[in-house]
Every structure is written in C-alpha cells, then in structure tokens.
Amino acid sequence: MNKFWKASASRNRWEMLQEAAVENLIRLCGLSAILFVFGIFLFVFREGSGALTSGQFNLFDFLAGPEWNPTSTGGTRFGTLPLLTGTLAVTLLAMAIAVPVGLGGTIFISEFCSPFWRETLKVSIEFLAAIPSVVWGFIGLMVMSPLIVALTGAPIGLSVLNGGIILALMSVPIIASIGEDALKAVPDAYREAAIAAGATRWQLRPCEPHLSWGD
Amino acid sequence: MGHDALAIYVHPNNPLNTITLDELAQVYGRDGRIVTWAGLGVTVPGAKSDEVILISRQSHSGTYQYFRQTLLGAHGDFRLGTRDLNGSKEVVSLIGSAPGAMGYSSMGYATPEVKTLRVGRHAGEVAYPPTAANTIAGTYPISRPLYIYTLGKPSQAVLEYMKWVQGAEGQRVVETSGYVPIVRQAGGHHE
DSSP states (O other): OHHHHHHHHHHHHHHHHHHHHHHHHHHHHHHHHHHHHHHHHHHHHHHHHHHHTSSOOOHHHHHHOSOEETTOSSOOEEOOHHHHHHHHHHHHHHHHHHHHHHHHHHHIIIIIOOHHHHHHHHHHHHHHHTSOHHHHHHHIIIIIHHHHHHHHOOSOSOSHHHHHHHHHHHHHHHHHHHHHHHHHTSOHHHHHHHHHTTOOTGGGGGGGGGGGGGO | OEEEEEEEEEOTTOOOOEEEHHHHHHHHBTTOOOOBGGGGTOOOTTOSSSBOEEEEEOTTOHHHHHHHHHHHOTTOOBOTTOEEESOHHHHHHHHHTOTTEEEEEEGGGOOTTSEEOEEESSTTSOOBOOOHHHHHHTOSSSEEEEOOOOSSSOOHHHHHHHHHHHSHHHHHHHHHTTOBOOOOOTTOOOO
C-alpha cells in the first residue's frame, strides 16, 4: 500500500511539473506575439529618434508641410500633409464602400442563406481574403485604371477613386469573414427569444450590436 | 556590363516626334514652365485634358536618379505631382493607355503600344532616336553605362560570373533583353 502511494505521488508530481512546463511555454508563446509587435515599434522609434531629437525637427512643419521630398539633392523637405490627406481620402472612400457591402454580406450569409450557399460563400470569401495585396495593386494598375479612364473620362486612371475601390475590394472579404464569426458567436438564446416574441427574420437584426465583439 | 539609353515614351497618337533636353527640363523640373501639350506645340487627339501627365519612377530607382541628374543637374528637383511608378515596365504599359502621358524608361522596354521620341541636346541640334548605335556613339543624350559593383575584391565565383556576363553568351543575353552590349575594343579588355 505504501509502495503504491509513494509511486502514484511521484508520478503525480512529475505530471504536475510537465503540466506547469507546457502551460508556461504556451504563455511564453502568447506573450512573445505581443512582445514582437512592441519590439517593432521600439526599433523603428529608436532608429528614427535621432531625427526627432536633432533640434531641426519642427512638428508643425512635419505634419502640415505641403511637400515631401526626402531624397532631394537641392533641398530636402519633410512635409507629410500630402501623405496624410492621401491616406485619409483613400481610407474614407474605401470604408464608405466596404462597410455597407461587408456588413450586408455578413448578415446575408449568417441569417438568410441556405446552408449550401452559406458554406460556398464562406469558402469563397476566405479565398478572396487570402489574395496578396500586391495582386490587388496590380489589378488596380492594369484593370481598374483603364476602366476608370473609359467610364469617367479622366485623363489617367491613377487616382483616389482607383485606390479607394481597390482598398474596398480588399477589405470586404475580411469584414465579411470576421463579421460572420462574430454573428455566429451571438447566443442562440437571443435569436430564439426574439422569434418567440414574434419578431420576423428582418427584425432580428438587433443582434448586430454583438458584432462589436468581433473586432 | 552594357549600356542603356533612357527613352522618352509617349502615346502613339501623340503627334510630337522630337524633344530637346531643355524642353524636358522645363517639363519635368520643379521650376519648369511647360505644363501643357500646347506648350510643346502639339495637341494630342484623344487626350481628355491638355495637361502633360508626367510618369516618373520612385525615388529609390537608379533610373530616377540618373534622369534627374542628366536633366536637372546635381541639385535639381523634379516637379511635384508626377505619377511615381514602381517599375520600368509599368511606366510603358501605363503610357500605352493614357494619350496625354509622357514618361521615361529604359529603351529595352519599348512595345508597339508606345512611341519613343527623338531627343536632341538643344533647340536646332540634331535629335537622335534611342537606338543601340546611338547609345554606343554617345549621340543619344540620355545614355548611361551599366555596371556591376562588388564589395571589395570579388570572390572566385563572382569573378567567374562577371567574366561570363562580359563574355559572348552574357552579352547575347544583354542584347536580347533590349540593352546595348559592350563594344569590344581590339586587344583591350574590360575590368
């Protein structure tokens, strides 16, 4: 009896050690993901801090200067206003297109689809989300640019419209995919309660506030 | 390892055929005064506006640096508002679809969808097309030699590769890619 007790106690301790080791390893892996992201910020900031502390750095000129020409041999200018406005313009246009389409697709797939179409559409959306952004850029240059010239009479197709549409096309699959996961996480109890109270399927859309958990 | 000429590309419908370095500096330069095709003396049929749409390269490109140096001198700057593209090939394909555009790229990337201009140094001088013969002769004003650089003395394998590039086979590849091969001088050898 004593022999069995001691044997099982030591086996227990060994298992507990193993358990703790694996748990700590997984904790380390999870922390490392966060650490690496912070590491990126740290190293970029360290490399650039020389410019920030050089005494010649003027925050107003940097943010509001209208010319960005860091490789000029005649006079370097570091105004990021054109870069900021470009990003803002393209992003706002892309979100104006992508959010309604993405959310609409999400709700359709999650609530109104037949199971066959749901699976087909989900797989297609995952494929679309996996297209590398280089390919989207190429599509923008080769396909969207002549299309914009032909349809809008612009002199050239490289424009905010082009960038906004391509960015929207890139974002819609990701919005739909994440949104669909979030809607699936809504407890069925909510849906069943709503149906029991007499709501139609369209009136079930108040499930949407739970979509915010999906970000 | 070879020579290259930077050709000025325009759309085939563009009636312009020749241009001088001075005009190019006025078109591409920061303080240049030519902004429309009317300023160059032509109207482009099919162009939606008279503005010269400048296609350029991004600032890390050797083509960009060389073009700026040749045209605008050591301290010149390009005009703001050029469309900066990523690669030599994209420049040519974009010009093929935009009648009001002008851009520069290696002459090896020419396609039937674009037209190259003859370039002269100054008004009244002969304007030469970007051909292999004009590049070697130095008559085409925007031509440059292409070099391979090594960090210090090259190792044996790298030396073999460089010898191959300068040999008959490598030069044949240079030629089929659209660049200009090295001219062999009798009795001499290139380092």
